[in-house]
Amino acid sequence: MAGGCAFDGPMSTLVARSDLNRSILSVYSIITWACAIIAVVVSVVLGIILLRFRERPGADGLPRQVLGHTALELAWTVAPALVLLVIAIPTIQVVFRTQGAAAPPNALQVTVRAWQWWWEFRYPDLDVVTANELHLPVGRPVIFTLDGPDVIHSFWVPQLGGKRDVVPGRLNRITLTPERAGEYWGQCAEFCGASHANMGLRVIVEEPAAFDRWVAAQAAPPPEPEGPAAEGKAIYTRSACVGCHTIRGVSAGVLGPDLTHFGSRTLFGAGLWPTDPEHLVPWLKDPPALKPGAKMPNLGLTDAEAGALAAYLMSLE
Ligand code: CUA
Numbered sequence: 229m230a231g232g233c234a235f236d237g238p239m240s241t242l243v244a245r246s247d248l249n250r251s252i253l254s255v256y257s258i259i260t261w262a263c264a265i266i267a268v269v270v271s272v273v274l275g276i277i278l279l280r281f282r283e284r285p286g287a288d289g290l291p292r293q294v295l296g297h298t299a300l301e302l303a304w305t306v307a308p309a310l311v312l313l314v315i316a317i318p319t320i321q322v323v324f325r326t327q328g329a330a331a332p333p334n335a336l337q338v339t340v341r342a343w344q345w346w347w348e349f350r351y352p353d354l355d356v357v358t359a360n361e362l363h364l365p366v367g368r369p370v371i372f373t374l375d376g377p378d379v380i381h382s383f384w385v386p387q388l389g390g391k392r393d394v395v396p397g398r399l400n401r402i403t404l405t406p407e408r409a410g411e412y413w414g415q416c417a418e419f420c421g422a423s424h425a426n427m428g429l430r431v432i433v434e435e436p437a438a439f440d441r442w443v444a445a446q447a448a449p450p451p452e453p454e455g456p457a458a459e460g461k462a463i464y465t466r467s468a469c470v471g472c473h474t475i476r477g478v479s480a481g482v483l484g485p486d487l488t489h490f491g492s493r494t495l496f497g498a499g500l501w502p503t504d505p506e507h508l509v510p511w512l513k514d515p516p517a518l519k520p521g522a523k524m525p526n527l528g529l530t531d532a533e534a535g536a537l538a539a540y541l542m543s544l545e
Contacts, residue, residue, distance in 0.1 A: 238413040241386045245412060245433070248389030248404035251322040259315055266311065326389070331371040331403040336364065339373045342381035342394040342416065344523065345423035346485055346498040356446040357474070359485035361493045362431045365439035366409045374400040382418035385431050391417045406433040413499070422521030428499025442492075445545075449477050450488050453543045460540025463533050472524070475544065484524060491545040508538040 236243055244250040281291065294300070324330065341348040349362045364370055374383055376394040383402070384391030392402050416427035434442070453461050461478070464470065470479035474486045490496070493503055497519055501507035512534040515524040529537065 238411075239386045239415065243387050244389075245387040245408050245410065246389050246404045246406050248322075248326050248402070249387060250407075251325065252389055255315075255318050255322055258318055262311055262314060326403050327401055331401075332369050335369040335371045335403065337373070338362065338364075338370055339375055340383055340394060341375050341377055342383065342420075342427075344378050344421050344521065345416070345427040345519070347383075347416075347427070347429045348485065351443070354443050354447065356443055357486040358446065358489070358493070360429050360498045361495065362429065363439055363442045364406050364431060364433050365436040366406055366433050368436070369403060369405045372402045372404075374402070379420050380418050381416045381420045381427070383414070384417040385412050385414035385429070387412045388414075388431060390414075393418055406431075409433050409435060423498075423519050426498060426500055426519050428495075430495060430499055445492065446489050450475060450544045453540050456536050456539040457543040458540075460536035460538070460543075463529075463537050464540055467527060468525070469527075469537075487541060487544060489544055491542045503542070505535065505538045505542065508541060509534045512537050 241249070242253070244253050337352050339350040339352060341350070347360050347362075349358050350356070372383065374392060374394040376396040376398075378396065380396070381394040382391045383394055388406060389404050390402065392400050394400065410433055412431040412433065414429040414431060416424055418424075420427065464475070465478060470481055472481040472484035474480050474482065474488065476488045491503065495501060496503050496508070497511060500519065501511065509531070511518055512527075513529055513531075514526045515522040516526065
């Protein structure tokens with residue numbers, strides 16, 4: 229994710245695509261200007277002092293020493309306090325404005341559960357569960373409830389604002405409104421183990437009509453597979469897969485991503501690979517070899533079995 233450093237890269241914090249990120253950038257700009265003004269003032273005063281009090285020929289001994297000058301002492305105590313005040317007021321305002329309590333009643337509810345090493349997104353009011361790829365309608369406020377089942381992770385989608393920790397046993401919240409349709413990249417921003425760097429996510433912000441179509445498709449039962457995909461389904465149902473994954477109407481595991489509409493996602497493995505058979509087959513055959521620490525074990529599948537399973541997963545659109 230080297231794009232994090234680019235000014236307008238996919239993970240730039242300087243390209244605001246939500247009200248939250250605009251608020252953060254306004255605080256950022258206040259701090260930048262305050263620092264620039266302080267830098268100029270300090271440089272000018274330093275220059276004057278260096279010129280005015282330089283050592284001159286013929287001068288002997290130390291110049292007059294200034295100790296306990298009340299006006300000076302007051303000045304360099306009060307000035308930094310004022311600078312801190314100027315920075316603190318807008319910062320605290322933004323912090324409060326983006327908490328859960330600030331969400332309007334029509335806000336879209338999304339529960340974010342961070343697992344080692346993938347993201348689960350639940351839309352409790354819409355009966356939709358997905359993983360690693362989040363869809364949001366443009367212009368509607370969203371309230372994210374961050375719920376951590378295992379270790380501490382941090383939910384961060386730079387262009388939409390953040391970051392905020394996902395902590396076991398504590399519910400953090402973020403309220404924001406996406407302001408422009410597009411695809412935004414996110415990344416876990418708190419070290420969480422071997423595959424911390426492999427814990428990406430993608431947010432697709434789309435027009436409300438497109439979002440409604442997506443919700444309808446996600447809430448529908450998965451299509452019944454045919455051909456090689458049907459064979460893949462048979463392998464799935466008799467394998468350990470069912471203990472960890474949910475495919476609605478087929479299995480009800482809760483430790484791994486919900487796969488009910490796996491084929492509709494553009495990437496899998498928490499943003500690592502495009503959803504296609506070329507990437508899926510090697511993954512199904514040996515997950516920990518491709519993603520360090522992955523909890524999904526090598527089930528000893530043959531090429532043919534992994535191929536059929538991939539066809540089944542791809543059919544779950
Ligand atoms: Cu999850 Cu780092």
